[in-house]
Amino acid sequence: MSQAELLPLRAPAGTAPAGHPAVPVPPGGVSPARNVVAAADVHPLTDATLPLHEAQLSVPTYDRSALTPAVVHFSVGGFHRAHQLLYFDELAERRISDGWGVVGVGLHSRTMKEALAPQDHLYTVVERSPDGERARVVGVMVGYHFAPENPAAVLDLLTDERTRMVSLTITDSGYRLDPRTGLFDADDPDIRADVREPSSPRTVFGYLVEALDRRRRAGIQPFSVVSCDNMHRNGDAARAAVVGFAQLRDEVLARWIADRVAFPSSMVDRITPHTSPEERAAVAQRYGVDDRWPVITEPFSQWVIEDTFSAGRPPLDAVGVRFVADVGSYELMKTRLLNASHCALGYLGSLAGYASLDQVMADPVLAGYVARLMDVEVTPLLPPPDGIDLAEYKRTLLQRFANPAIADGLPRLCRRGSTKMPHHLLPSLRQAIEEGRPHGLLTLAVAGWFRYLRGTDEAGRRLPVEDALAEQLQALARAGGSDPRPLLGETSVFGDLGSHPAFVADLAAALTALDRDGVRATVAARTPGPAALPR
The missing domain is CATH 1.10.1040.10 (N-(1-d-carboxylethyl)-l-norvaline Dehydrogenase; domain 2)
Known part of the structure; x- marks a missing residue:
């Protein structure tokens, strides 16, 4: 892997895009007081206010309305917004592709929807190194659903033939695999409920299997399932969980998924601490952005994915992602x-x-x-x-x-x-x-x-x-x-x-x-x- 693939997407570590110099950051991470923006110059973050922010930080220059909702991501947190979404954002920013917009899905909390929906799903990422910081607004997320409020909408999204990839950051414990056997553990009330009522799922596997069954019956090519969790052979874990759940419903469906759906393993790396209220205030004071949930991260970013996809793969190699035959040694x-x-x-x-x-x-x-x-x-x-x-x-x-x-x-x-x-x-x-x-x-x-x-x-x-x-x-x-x-x-x-x-x-x-x-x-x-x- 070349050194360039380990660096930030737009500029080398410690530098910033033209017109937006890196700002020195003292120990503890909060921007110095001399860079405070007057309260009158702090504005909400929305599509309409982007022109007000472009003097202070990088904002999307592409047409967000032209993005195709091709990726669905389950469990949107700080890491996903600091990592995978930035790679897709860079595809759009560099005009490499507008066919890979992202829609987020939450299963357990409305908090992320409440933060992002009023901001037109825009948010700020601040990269901090010992030499300074730089910020950009990410615009590649084109929607967000809190699944329990409208399961049908999420199933429709997953069944839509434009959806070509589903990614996961559900934590290693979310795969419900027995640590000794590696087999799917079906002894869970939510799993049993999803088997009984497949049209109103509670779990990520209920959604994936029901959507794949609908695609199979409609003759629509299956999407790929890409795990981004910190597990060895995370693609195998995703396959075991999805196929294991499908076997509880229909052996024929389970065989179709095992034969037709790609589960590439991936290795992801970027240190992304939790954003504190003090950090949110610091972003507003430094950049004039009233962002309900900004992300603070480091300059380093790395993503390695196995090159096996069901419905074509996004051209992420053009923005620093490495596609490999076997990701095991990288993991x-x-x-x-x-x-x-x-x-x-x-x-x-x-x-x-x-x-x-x-x-x-x-x-x-x-x-x-x-x-x-x-x-x-x-x-x-x-x-x-x-x-x-x-x-x-x-x-x-x-x-x-x-x-x-x-x-x-x-x-x-x-x-x-x-x-x-x-x-x-x-x-x-x-x-x-x-x-x-x-x-x-x-x-x-x-x-x-x-x-x-x-x-x-x-x-x-x-x-x-x-x-x-x-x-x-x-x-x-x-x-x-x-x-x-x-x-x-x-x-x-x-x-x-x-x-x-x-x-x-x-x-x-x-x-x-x-x-x-x-x-x-x-x-x-x-x-x-x-x-x-x-x-």
């Missing part, structure tokens, strides 16, 4: 280096009292730990992806983690540990154990999670544990203390890791050290080299 690179490092730093950094990832990376002990974790314990386990220099990729990761203009909050990194750890970090640990490779730093990350689950940092301050299994995992963590065996007994999360005596003993020693010596001393003792010495 492993990203999940085991970036996402696993996020987990390790999130838990250990929170225990040490830090609030954001850049604060963690400013600590040479923890920065040295994650660098060595990636170099010594994870990289030797990875098949090198074609066109990627792993050494350069890791250097870029360390720079991104340390970006003070993003100040990625650690609570975001610590959420859903019972899902993230088995997908991102535990596979490397298990492989290292099986192959007899070093894994002490991976073990320390697990110890950090176990200690985090007790719900307080090393100074006794409360830590938020946001996890579907929080109640049972916290009870086991508190009961076990420095003994990891109660938690390791949760085989749905840890598999057979508890059956390796040497690992269990090392994990217990790491927990004891965290309790006795604290995070920094424990990490320093386990991370040799000058970078790990305490300040």
Whole structure:
């Protein structure tokens, strides 16, 4: 992959489009006061007000009314708006194609619709680097539906022959797959309801399967289903879930989907923190845009997709997306280096009292730990992806983690540990154990999670544990203390890791050290080299 494919879509990192210079950003991410726009010059964001905003930031120059609603995306959040939508927006902006407009669909909350509908589905993306920030308005979203309000409209949209691709960011737990067998778990009231009443679905799989059945009966080519969730072989997960649901309805339909529908796996990467009210106010003050829900993100963006589509593929390779025959090695690179490092730093950094990832990376002990974790314990386990220099990729990761203009909050990194750890970090640990490779730093990350689950940092301050299994995992963590065996007994999360005596003993020693010596001393003792010495 060329360096150009790792950079922002319109300009190199730290620069801005002509006429819109990058604005310096202090630590913490909020624009400096000298750039405040007078209150009278702050205007709502709509199609009609775009001319008022073009002097302050980039706005769409293409005809939004000419966009074809060809992509439907389920679960529109900050990441989707900072990542996939920008690539489609760039297709329109560069006049490469106007045939790939996007319609969003929400299943669980009206919040996104309430934010975007009054703005004609426009929103602002602010890219921040240590050198400054630049902003653009994205216009490629042409509609949004809150599905429970009108299921028929969503089914009509999915059945429309203009819809050629459906993308998903429903989180890894949303696929309802048994972690041990990989099979679709039909034991859910909403799934059973969707089987009984296919015309009023509650789940994404109910919508997809009913729409595909209608397309099949009407002789309309099926759309492609593109997962953009952080899972290894996410296309296989989407296929297993959709086909598994279809089998509950009709075996013939299930075979047709398995034979005719493409489920390309993809790897997506862009750090996108949650937008706070303070960030929204800062966007209004700096750019004069009263945006109900802007997005703050980093300059880096990457998307790799398997080149298999049912109804033609969008020309995303013209704007930096890489199409490949097999995305597996790219997914492993990203999940085991970036996402696993996020987990390790999130838990250990929170225990040490830090609030954001850049604060963690400013600590040479923890920065040295994650660098060595990636170099010594994870990289030797990875098949090198074609066109990627792993050494350069890791250097870029360390720079991104340390970006003070993003100040990625650690609570975001610590959420859903019972899902993230088995997908991102535990596979490397298990492989290292099986192959007899070093894994002490991976073990320390697990110890950090176990200690985090007790719900307080090393100074006794409360830590938020946001996890579907929080109640049972916290009870086991508190009961076990420095003994990891109660938690390791949760085989749905840890598999057979508890059956390796040497690992269990090392994990217990790491927990004891965290309790006795604290995070920094424990990490320093386990991370040799000058970078790990305490300040």
